[in-house]
Amino acid sequence: MSESDFEAPPIGPDAAGEGAPPGPPPPPENRHDEDDRLKSEFVSEVVDRLHGGDIDGVRSLVEPMHAADIADLFELVGRDDRPPLAAALAGLIDGDVLAEMNDWVRDELIDELSATQVAEIAGELETDDAVAIIEDMEEADQRAVLRALDPDDRAAIEEALSYPEESAGRLMRRDAVAVPEHWTIGQVIDFLRAGEEITTDFWEVFVVDPAHRPVGTCLLSWILRTPRRIAIADVMKREQTLIPVDMDQEEVALRFQKYALISAAVVDQAGRLVGMITADDVVHIIQEEASEDILRLSGAGEDDINEPLPQTVRRRLTWLIVNLGTAVIAAAVVGLFQGTISHLVALAVLMPIVSGMGGNAGTQTMAVAVRALALNQLTSSNSIRVFVREFRIALVNGACLGLLLGIAVSLIFRSTDLGIVIALAMVINNLVAGIFGVLVPVTLEKLRVDPAVSSAVFVTMATDVMGFFSFLGLATLWGLGG
Template sequence: MTDAREMDDVDANIAPPSLDEDNRLTDEFVRSVSEAVENNDTVLAQELVNPLHNADIADLFELIGEDERAPLAEALGDLVSADVLAEMNDYVREDLIEVLDAGQIADLTEQLDTDDAVAIIEDLEDHEQLAVLAELEPEDRAAIESALTYEEETAGRIMQREFVAVPEHMMVGDLIDYLRKNDDLTTEFWEIYVVDPAYKPVGTCQLSWIMRVPRDIAVADIMKREQTLIPADMDQEEVALRFQKYNLISAAVINDDGRLIGMITVDDILHIVEDEASEDVLLLSGAGEGDINEPIRDSYVARVRWLIANLATALVASFVIWTFGAAIEQMVALAVLMPIVASIGGNAGTQTMAVSVRALAMNELTRSNTRRIIGREFRIALLNGGTIAVLVGIGTGLVFANPLLGIVIAVAMLINIVIAGFAGIFVPVTLDRMDQDPALASSVFVTMITDTMGFLAFLSLAVGSGLVNF
């Protein structure tokens, strides 16, 4: 048994600061916990970890090696709570769940809101799901099974089924008494949903309104009838846009019949916004999920296919160069300057593509304003192209003492930047019209277009102007 003096020694001499100035776990702290676990000193490990927030405990598991996670979980015992699991990275959580039996997983999920419980159970294999569901209480099992019937990344998957709904004829005083006396109600909510006899939402009441009006006022007299209703099959990205557009804190989720079946809160939306934004950035780079905890094989498969696609598209640009091989042999300067034309064009295309993908994701670029946005990007491309063309043309003419070469590369640069601007918006919009994620393959096609057209324009102009023979 550790006495008080020994505990003071732990706090004063052994335990390093757990968080740095950026609120991240320090290397020294992570190392101290790992050493305590390695030395089978569970008391010290728990003493070090106990003050941490659930999210920091989850971070601790992500920072240590894969083979250390199971021993750490065993050493920490009850400190690895359901809330800690809910905060964990998906891959790290899968590693831990593999060492738990169905009963332990069921005990943990029963402590969570439905949406967090579903996030854990949906990653299990089918036979593991059945085993865990069999261990749950009937009410919890029914709620989770209902959630699993909806497609992934839809409102039905992420909604909470714990909410407060009351009839509109109820008086405020009766509502307050109902909230105080009913222990089965959820403890975390910001709004109360008002429903009709068919259980269809007709309005909402914020808790602040309820607490500030007399008890003899009817709920129908203070509720807000205008509300944003979320269909259960709506994509989670569209749900996030609704929250952003209408400044929502929570929203009711309805089924096909218009009946209230759940709610979504803004804390869930924050995770969705982060996930969707990260997904788009990673898709643009072809890096797959981009998770540092993702298995090496999965990362390899996700990345190599896009590298192979880039190799195929690069062959198109190489073919253009090969076609003008004789002209390049006559003037080495052409080979020196070609990468500049392609590189600047590629950067210009990437700029426009990034803006376009973001606008499509935020519903800012739609069929109604596509022409106007294309015109806007075309004018920007002309201005950028003209500026860069003048600079590179003058510089090339002076460095190589060849004004004609300067004019050729200036015109080629202008052409390529304009084409890059058009490609940067045309490719994402086309993919979106084909119901494909515009971030998925835009970079591959835009890069191919800018490289190929840059080389083609530069070398064709060099030949056409008489700078070299072909």
């Protein structure tokens, strides 16, 4: 080689934008912190170079990164910086990056792309990932993207879009590997080696009958360790978990968890194999469903820090108005005992403790019940046993808290009667919390209403109302306000 072969590339504004020449990209350990998150210093450096017009510098920083890290970078920069960052990284933002990106951020970027560009990206992805990108687009944009796709890709995506949202049909991949049951292991191996259209990511082969209905499944490890002359029907496992195409994705995730599945065949109404779902698809579903339930329990719905402000305000305000209504009901109960409270101001000081502790106990019980319902651990066959268990827990907790609070109130306010009243009220409200914490989610489940959405409102209302009513009612009967 000549000396010119090692000549350094030109440095200056012409080569690296208007600013200073970019330095070498930081090593991976300087991009991430100990929790594998992008460091704020790295994100700031990317933004600074972007603002300074140093496009080559931005690309040099981002190009070595994994697709998931590039997606994280877009979520961490400001909303106004995302379009210019996308323009600077033209060619680096492929389907893998968009598939890893937050839904709201991805929608913003897709709005900046033409239908042809979106179609090119979708064509690179598995069908399920392509559907995730296209399904939330406006109908006119969706049609434009579908027209720009290859016929085979368009047919697969249109078929997926015909299934209900959050169903196995939307989640599945179409490129399941299937072989007839009369083949030998040697024929299967030859088919897998010669098949140019076969997906490269699979762990098992599905065995089908002449009607293309799954009759068994065979792991790749079994195929590799079996002599070529043996029929695959003699090796395959006939017991398998089949996923109906219209099954809800949450139920799909539960089946994968229950049966420790790596992949599973998806079948249509006639029982024919139409695709497969793999464990990596289910990991996203588990995370999505868990986050959704947590947000719904708090009344935040499907809130996200990247969601536009007006939608966030509208969603949160709706539930806050509902909670305002329950607070008015609780205040009305307090109003029934104005005379008692006016004679003993200590009641006004202490009554929030009873309702607040009941609310906390109700939230604990409700969270356990909602989780058990989501995991199919709480069913009609054991609901009575769970109800009795939570009732006993509430009784013990209420007695312990009531005893502690009663002694403290007796000593502070020098009133044994007041201590007894608040202790009894604490026991009563904890029992109410235990009862409603299970009863409300189970009842909503029976009524086909998502218990994660509405349980908190009813449980909170019950503990607030009964907390005030039991404490002030007992105080009135005891003659404390006389």
